[in-house]
Amino acid sequence: MIEHSFHTPIEYLKGVGPQRADIIKKELNIFTFGDLISYYPFRYIDRTRFYKINQLQPDLPSVQVIGRLLHVETVGQKRAKRLVAQFKDETGTMELVWFQGIRWLEKGLKVGAVYIIFGKPTLFKGLLSMTHPEMELYNPTAKKTGNPSLQPVYRSTEKLKQFSLDSKGIQRLQENLITWAIKKVEENIPEYILKKHHLLEKGAALLSIHFPSNQQDLQAAQKRLKFEELFFIQLKLLKNKLLQTQKFKGHLFDRVGASFNLFYKDRLPFPLTNAQKRVLKEIRHDTHTGAQMNRLLQGDVGSGKTVVALMTMLLAVDNGCQACMMAPTEILAQQHYNNLAELLKDLPVSLKLLTGSTPKKERLLMHQSLESGDLNILVGTHALIEDVVKFKNLGIVVIDEQHRFGVEQRAKLWRKNAIPPHMLVMTATPIPRTLAMTLYGDLDVSVIDELPAGRKPIKTLHLFENSRLRMFGFMREEIAKGRQVYIVYPLIKESEKLDLMHLEAGIEALIREFPLPDFRISVVHGKMTPKDKEFEMQRFIKGETQLMVATTVIEVGVNVPNATVMIIENAERFGLSQLHQLRGRVGRGGEQSFCILMSSKKLSKEGKLRLETMVRTNDGFEIAETDLKLRGPGDIAGTQQSGILDLKLADLSTDQTILLEARNLVINIFKNDPNLAAPQNLLLRKYLFKQNPGISWEKIS
Ligand code: ADP
Ligand code: MG
DSSP states (O other): OOOOOTTSBGGGSTTTHHHHHHHHHHHHOOOBHHHHHTOOOSEEEEOSOEEOGGGOOTTSOSEEEEEEEEEEEEESOGGGOEEEEEEEETTEEEEEEESSSHHHHHHHOOTTOEEEEEEOEEEETTEEEEESOEEEEOOTTOOGGGSOSEEEEOOOOHHHHHTTOSHHHHHHHHHHHHHHHHHHOOOOSOHHHHHHTTOOOHHHHHHHHHSOSSHHHHHHHHHHHHHHHHHHHHHHHHHHHHHHHHHSBOOOOOOOOHHHHHIIIIIOSSOOOHHHHHHHHHHHHHTTSSBOOEEEEEEOTTSOHHHHHHHHHHHHHHTTOEEEEEOSSHHHHHHHHHHHHHHTTTSSOOEEEEOTTSOHHHHHHHHHHHHHTOOOEEEESGGGGSTTOOOSSEEEEEESSGGGSOHHHHHHHHTTSSSOOEEEEEOSSOOOHHHHHHHSTTSEEEEEOOOOTTOOOOEEEEEEGGGHHHHHHHHHHHHHTTOEEEEEOOOOGGGHHHHHHHHHHHHHHHHHHSOTTTOOEEEEOTTSOHHHHHHHHHHHHTTSOSEEEEOGGGTTTOOOTTEEEEEETTGGGSOHHHHHHHHTTSSOSSSOOEEEEEEOSOOOHHHHHHHHHHHHOOOHHHHHHHHHHHHOGGGSTTOGGGSGGGOSSOOTTTOHHHHHHHHHHHHHHHHHOTTOOSGGGHHHHHHHHHHOTTOOGGGGO
């Protein structure tokens, strides 16, 4: 017999074969023995408890009942044909119904016998029933092992079920694999860690995750496997961090010079908040160490991240370096440029904007002045990353709204200079702590947790279509006070046409409602050229128009303090963080601002929760937590490259404790043994080496 390994193709497993293997590969992405063993149940059914028929209610999950099967008959014709049985215990009678496999069931079911049935109770025409229950002949002397108290449930698909690979079928395959697997599996966490953190060994954990004997057993297995997932991600991240700080030298910004001081004393139009001051201190500290700074700046919408970024860039300029600031969209880059230009007016600091639509001639001049060092600060889009853009001495890169940039792009920016520039990464909206630690675990984190003084919290309202006239009336009042209004429509790729129709219909209604010359409307949507968008934006920014109708292109960063009303159409179609981002476009001046969420009455449970959350709170961190719970990390941009998506068990919205435990452990390990040279850490060293054979270990000590 051939020696199997975890790389053995799945078709060689007993009970699989080439045909089923094909389906398993296609449907579940399971190719090898190793893939299958880490295909964990997604839930468990408690089979320790038996219900009586008179205890059943339609809102129970799947439950089991012991009773006698009476009277089985086929009723109905053709498509409506079904098998109906009466099932009885000492407390009552119920119906069991099957729509499929009728012939086979008719033959197999034993009328008069006692069964354990298992399924979800439903109420059909006032009668209690169960559709397609699992049936098992009751055998009071059967050994417990054949009937585990916690029955695993594996995700299956219709296709798989056609090949008898429903949850039960997958469980049978796991049975065929497990005895072999637990003998063969190699421990990947050093023993001293297992002991200290009370973790099961890997083999035991695998056995219990698939075949738990009780609740404690299952929890121990889950803890071990979750810990493992989070631990290795942290190991990789913190290893990278170590490499960055130890391998790369960073620019030393040890002077606070003319431009910083001039700006701070003469130009800064407001006192900094304490949070802004603290963050600046953290940045000053980092840029003093001689190592490269890699810092994530988190702060809620409107908390004033831009000015912190600007002052950091001025610090670079004062120390003979150049700075660049990168934004995800052209509108935003333009806006940053305008803001910075205004703030830097008359200061001896040169500033330029580079985007995809910068004319070639200008671009060439810019390249020259960058290479000669004449240009101090460059603001732009992705265009900044291109290889032709070379700096004389790039000292700091600020990345705004990081979630749209990948790790790779960050790395590309580092390579723009012999000494890699400091990195300041800013998020558009707060992200939950666990997600930050995983997505940006290799960065240090600063948080601006305070809004500038005098801000009035935005009032948020949820309205249905029948209140539209009321909404129009309200808009009119605000505009009469000299304020401006955003009206945002969803634009979702799959139904772009439909969305554009909504947008156009919306605009027509608005024009009827708000006629010229008293009202003027700007329109910005994704199908316009950057130049047209910019033109329309500028009209709104200058106050020439009172209404800005837009799709989500205005989502990030746009700053028009005079706008006090944000109306979001079809609000139920937006994600939470998007809604929060959009709401953050108002409330930027001293006036009371409002956000009105328009939705249809038909709301999904989640849609309702999203809107309720928005109405309840303005706190971006709280909203981010809810968002993570609702969507999972997979739908949150930026997660693709982070390994988060490979998490099979760990859940960043509920497993914060395990994550912290794992991260602190890794921090400690590296503190005592940065090269993982100690014999007890050999396993970890091996793991990292396998992940990244290119790393030269000597360099980090
Ligand atoms: P965000 O963190 O969302 O990027 P911005 O940097 O765009 O926020 O700042 C939002 C608004 O608050 C801007 O108009 C900015 O000028 C203003 N602002 C920033 N810091 C302060 C402060 N300390 N006091 C008053 N206003 C501030
Ligand atoms: Mg911003």
